[in-house]
Amino acid sequence: MNHQMPSSKTVSTFAPQREQGTHLFHILGYSQHWAAGASECKCIGSDKFPVGGHEWRLVFDGAPGKDASGSNRDYVVAGVYLVGKNIKVQASLELRLLDQSTGPSLTVHKEASIVFDTNERSRIAVCVIKRKLFKSTTYLQDDRLTIECIITVSKEPRVTGTKWFPRIEVPPSDIAQHFGKFLETKEGVDVTFSVGGVDLTAHKMVLATRSPVFRAELYGPMKEGGTEPIVVEDIHPDVFRGLLHFIYNDSLPPFDDLMEDDYGEMIRHLLVAADRYAMDRLKLMCQSILCEGLHVQTVATTLALADQHHCDMLKDACIEFIICSNAMDAVAATPGYKNLKRTCSSVVIEALEKTSRIRKA
Known part of the structure; x- marks a missing residue:
């Protein structure tokens, strides 16, 4: 007689751990912060917000000053800043501008993987946004600008404990x-x-x-x-x-x-x-x-x-x-x-x- 060989089937899973957070930063009275012709850099920042067990700030500089070549700066600068000391975090980043009329957002910067290190200059990730984007769209409307920041923090991968597949025992042939x-x-x-x-x-x-x-x-x-x-x-x-x-x-x-x-x-x-x-x-x-x-x-x-x-x-x-x-x-x-x-x-x-x-x- 043929007897079925005893066997077992188990499973464990290696899965990367990620945590995502979204922060909206509303800048009201935009023109009051950066009056035309102003030369002084007036960088502003959001309040701290948590993502992945760490605190972050969104910073923005819309001053119309000169660039390194002496020409009028035709862009603004936005960035994401990791708060704290002796912290190293790997994350992905996406910055969007929110349309004040219709609601949809426009991605202006996206990075799949960045290492933020508070002990290095890499504690901040910045991007530039063409200033003309504000003139032809409704992203800057009623003197209001909204920046949407999406951060996805990568954590240590987790291996699940071994689990037994469900099985129904069949007795030997009788x-x-x-x-x-x-x-x-x-x-x-x-x-x-x-x-x-x-x-x-x-x-x-x-x-x-x-x-x-x-x-x-x-x-x-x-x-x-x-x-x-x-x-x-x-x-x-x-x-x-x-x-x-x-x-x-x-x-x-x-x-x-x-x-x-x-x-x-x-x-x-x-x-x-x-x-x-x-x-x-x-x-x-x-x-x-x-x-x-x-x-x-x-x-x-x-x-x-x-x-x-x-x-x-x-x-x-x-x-x-x-x-x-x-x-x-x-x-x-x-x-x-x-x-x-x-x-x-x-x-x-x-x-x-x-x-x-x-x-x-």
Whole structure:
């Protein structure tokens, strides 16, 4: 049976942290601050406003003085100022002029990332705005100017704690348990086998589903009619019970009451039964168990069994065991080896003896 591999799915998130704030700075009586022809710089500033855990000011200089070349200054200056000491902040900045008639704003300056450092000259970011913009628009109307300042402060990224994805646990398949109980209760049994004088009952459909040999025997052209028990020759009742247990449960019986030697003998008989009824998975399970339990006294017997029932992997394992353990003489002294010479092909025996001689050389 296939069992779904246990798995878990978790998630965590690395997310940049930002905080945005908007401040409107209304300048009323604009012309009173910067009368035409005035030469003195009269920079004004907003009150402090908080964004991202820091305090800021918006500053503006609209004086109509001279520029560095001596020409009339045709622009005004606006800036954003970080308040405080020993502060370093990364932020983005956008300055807009608010239309006094319709309300929409015009972006006059925008920077995606600035580092404000109160210990350096970079504590302030400034921009220039063409003065002619005020003459042809309604951004300066009724002697009023409104500057909109949008600051987005970048903070330390935050990694969220690991969370478990929601999941619904599905228990392992229990179909084998249901079929196993089906065999135990004998409810609905419709076929009886006589095995060594013992009657054992089962369900035709289950047997036919698991074994092509049973399917042909129970539903094929040669099926036996009537209600008489089907006689099974050359299989011990306990072995046939083990075969039925595997058919219904897809696992071997526990065999807790068997000693080690008896357990090995039972597995050999089950391998023969599995081969007889074309139960490939059971046959492979028996080979695996016999391979794990190889030892000098039984390896020859197991090799003969493997050769007789076309278990190539088990046969190779037996030969390799004899070679690796350098125990050819001990194996040759066992009764199983004598039987091996009678039943196995001469090619296998010659290969064993030749390999043994090479190892001793």
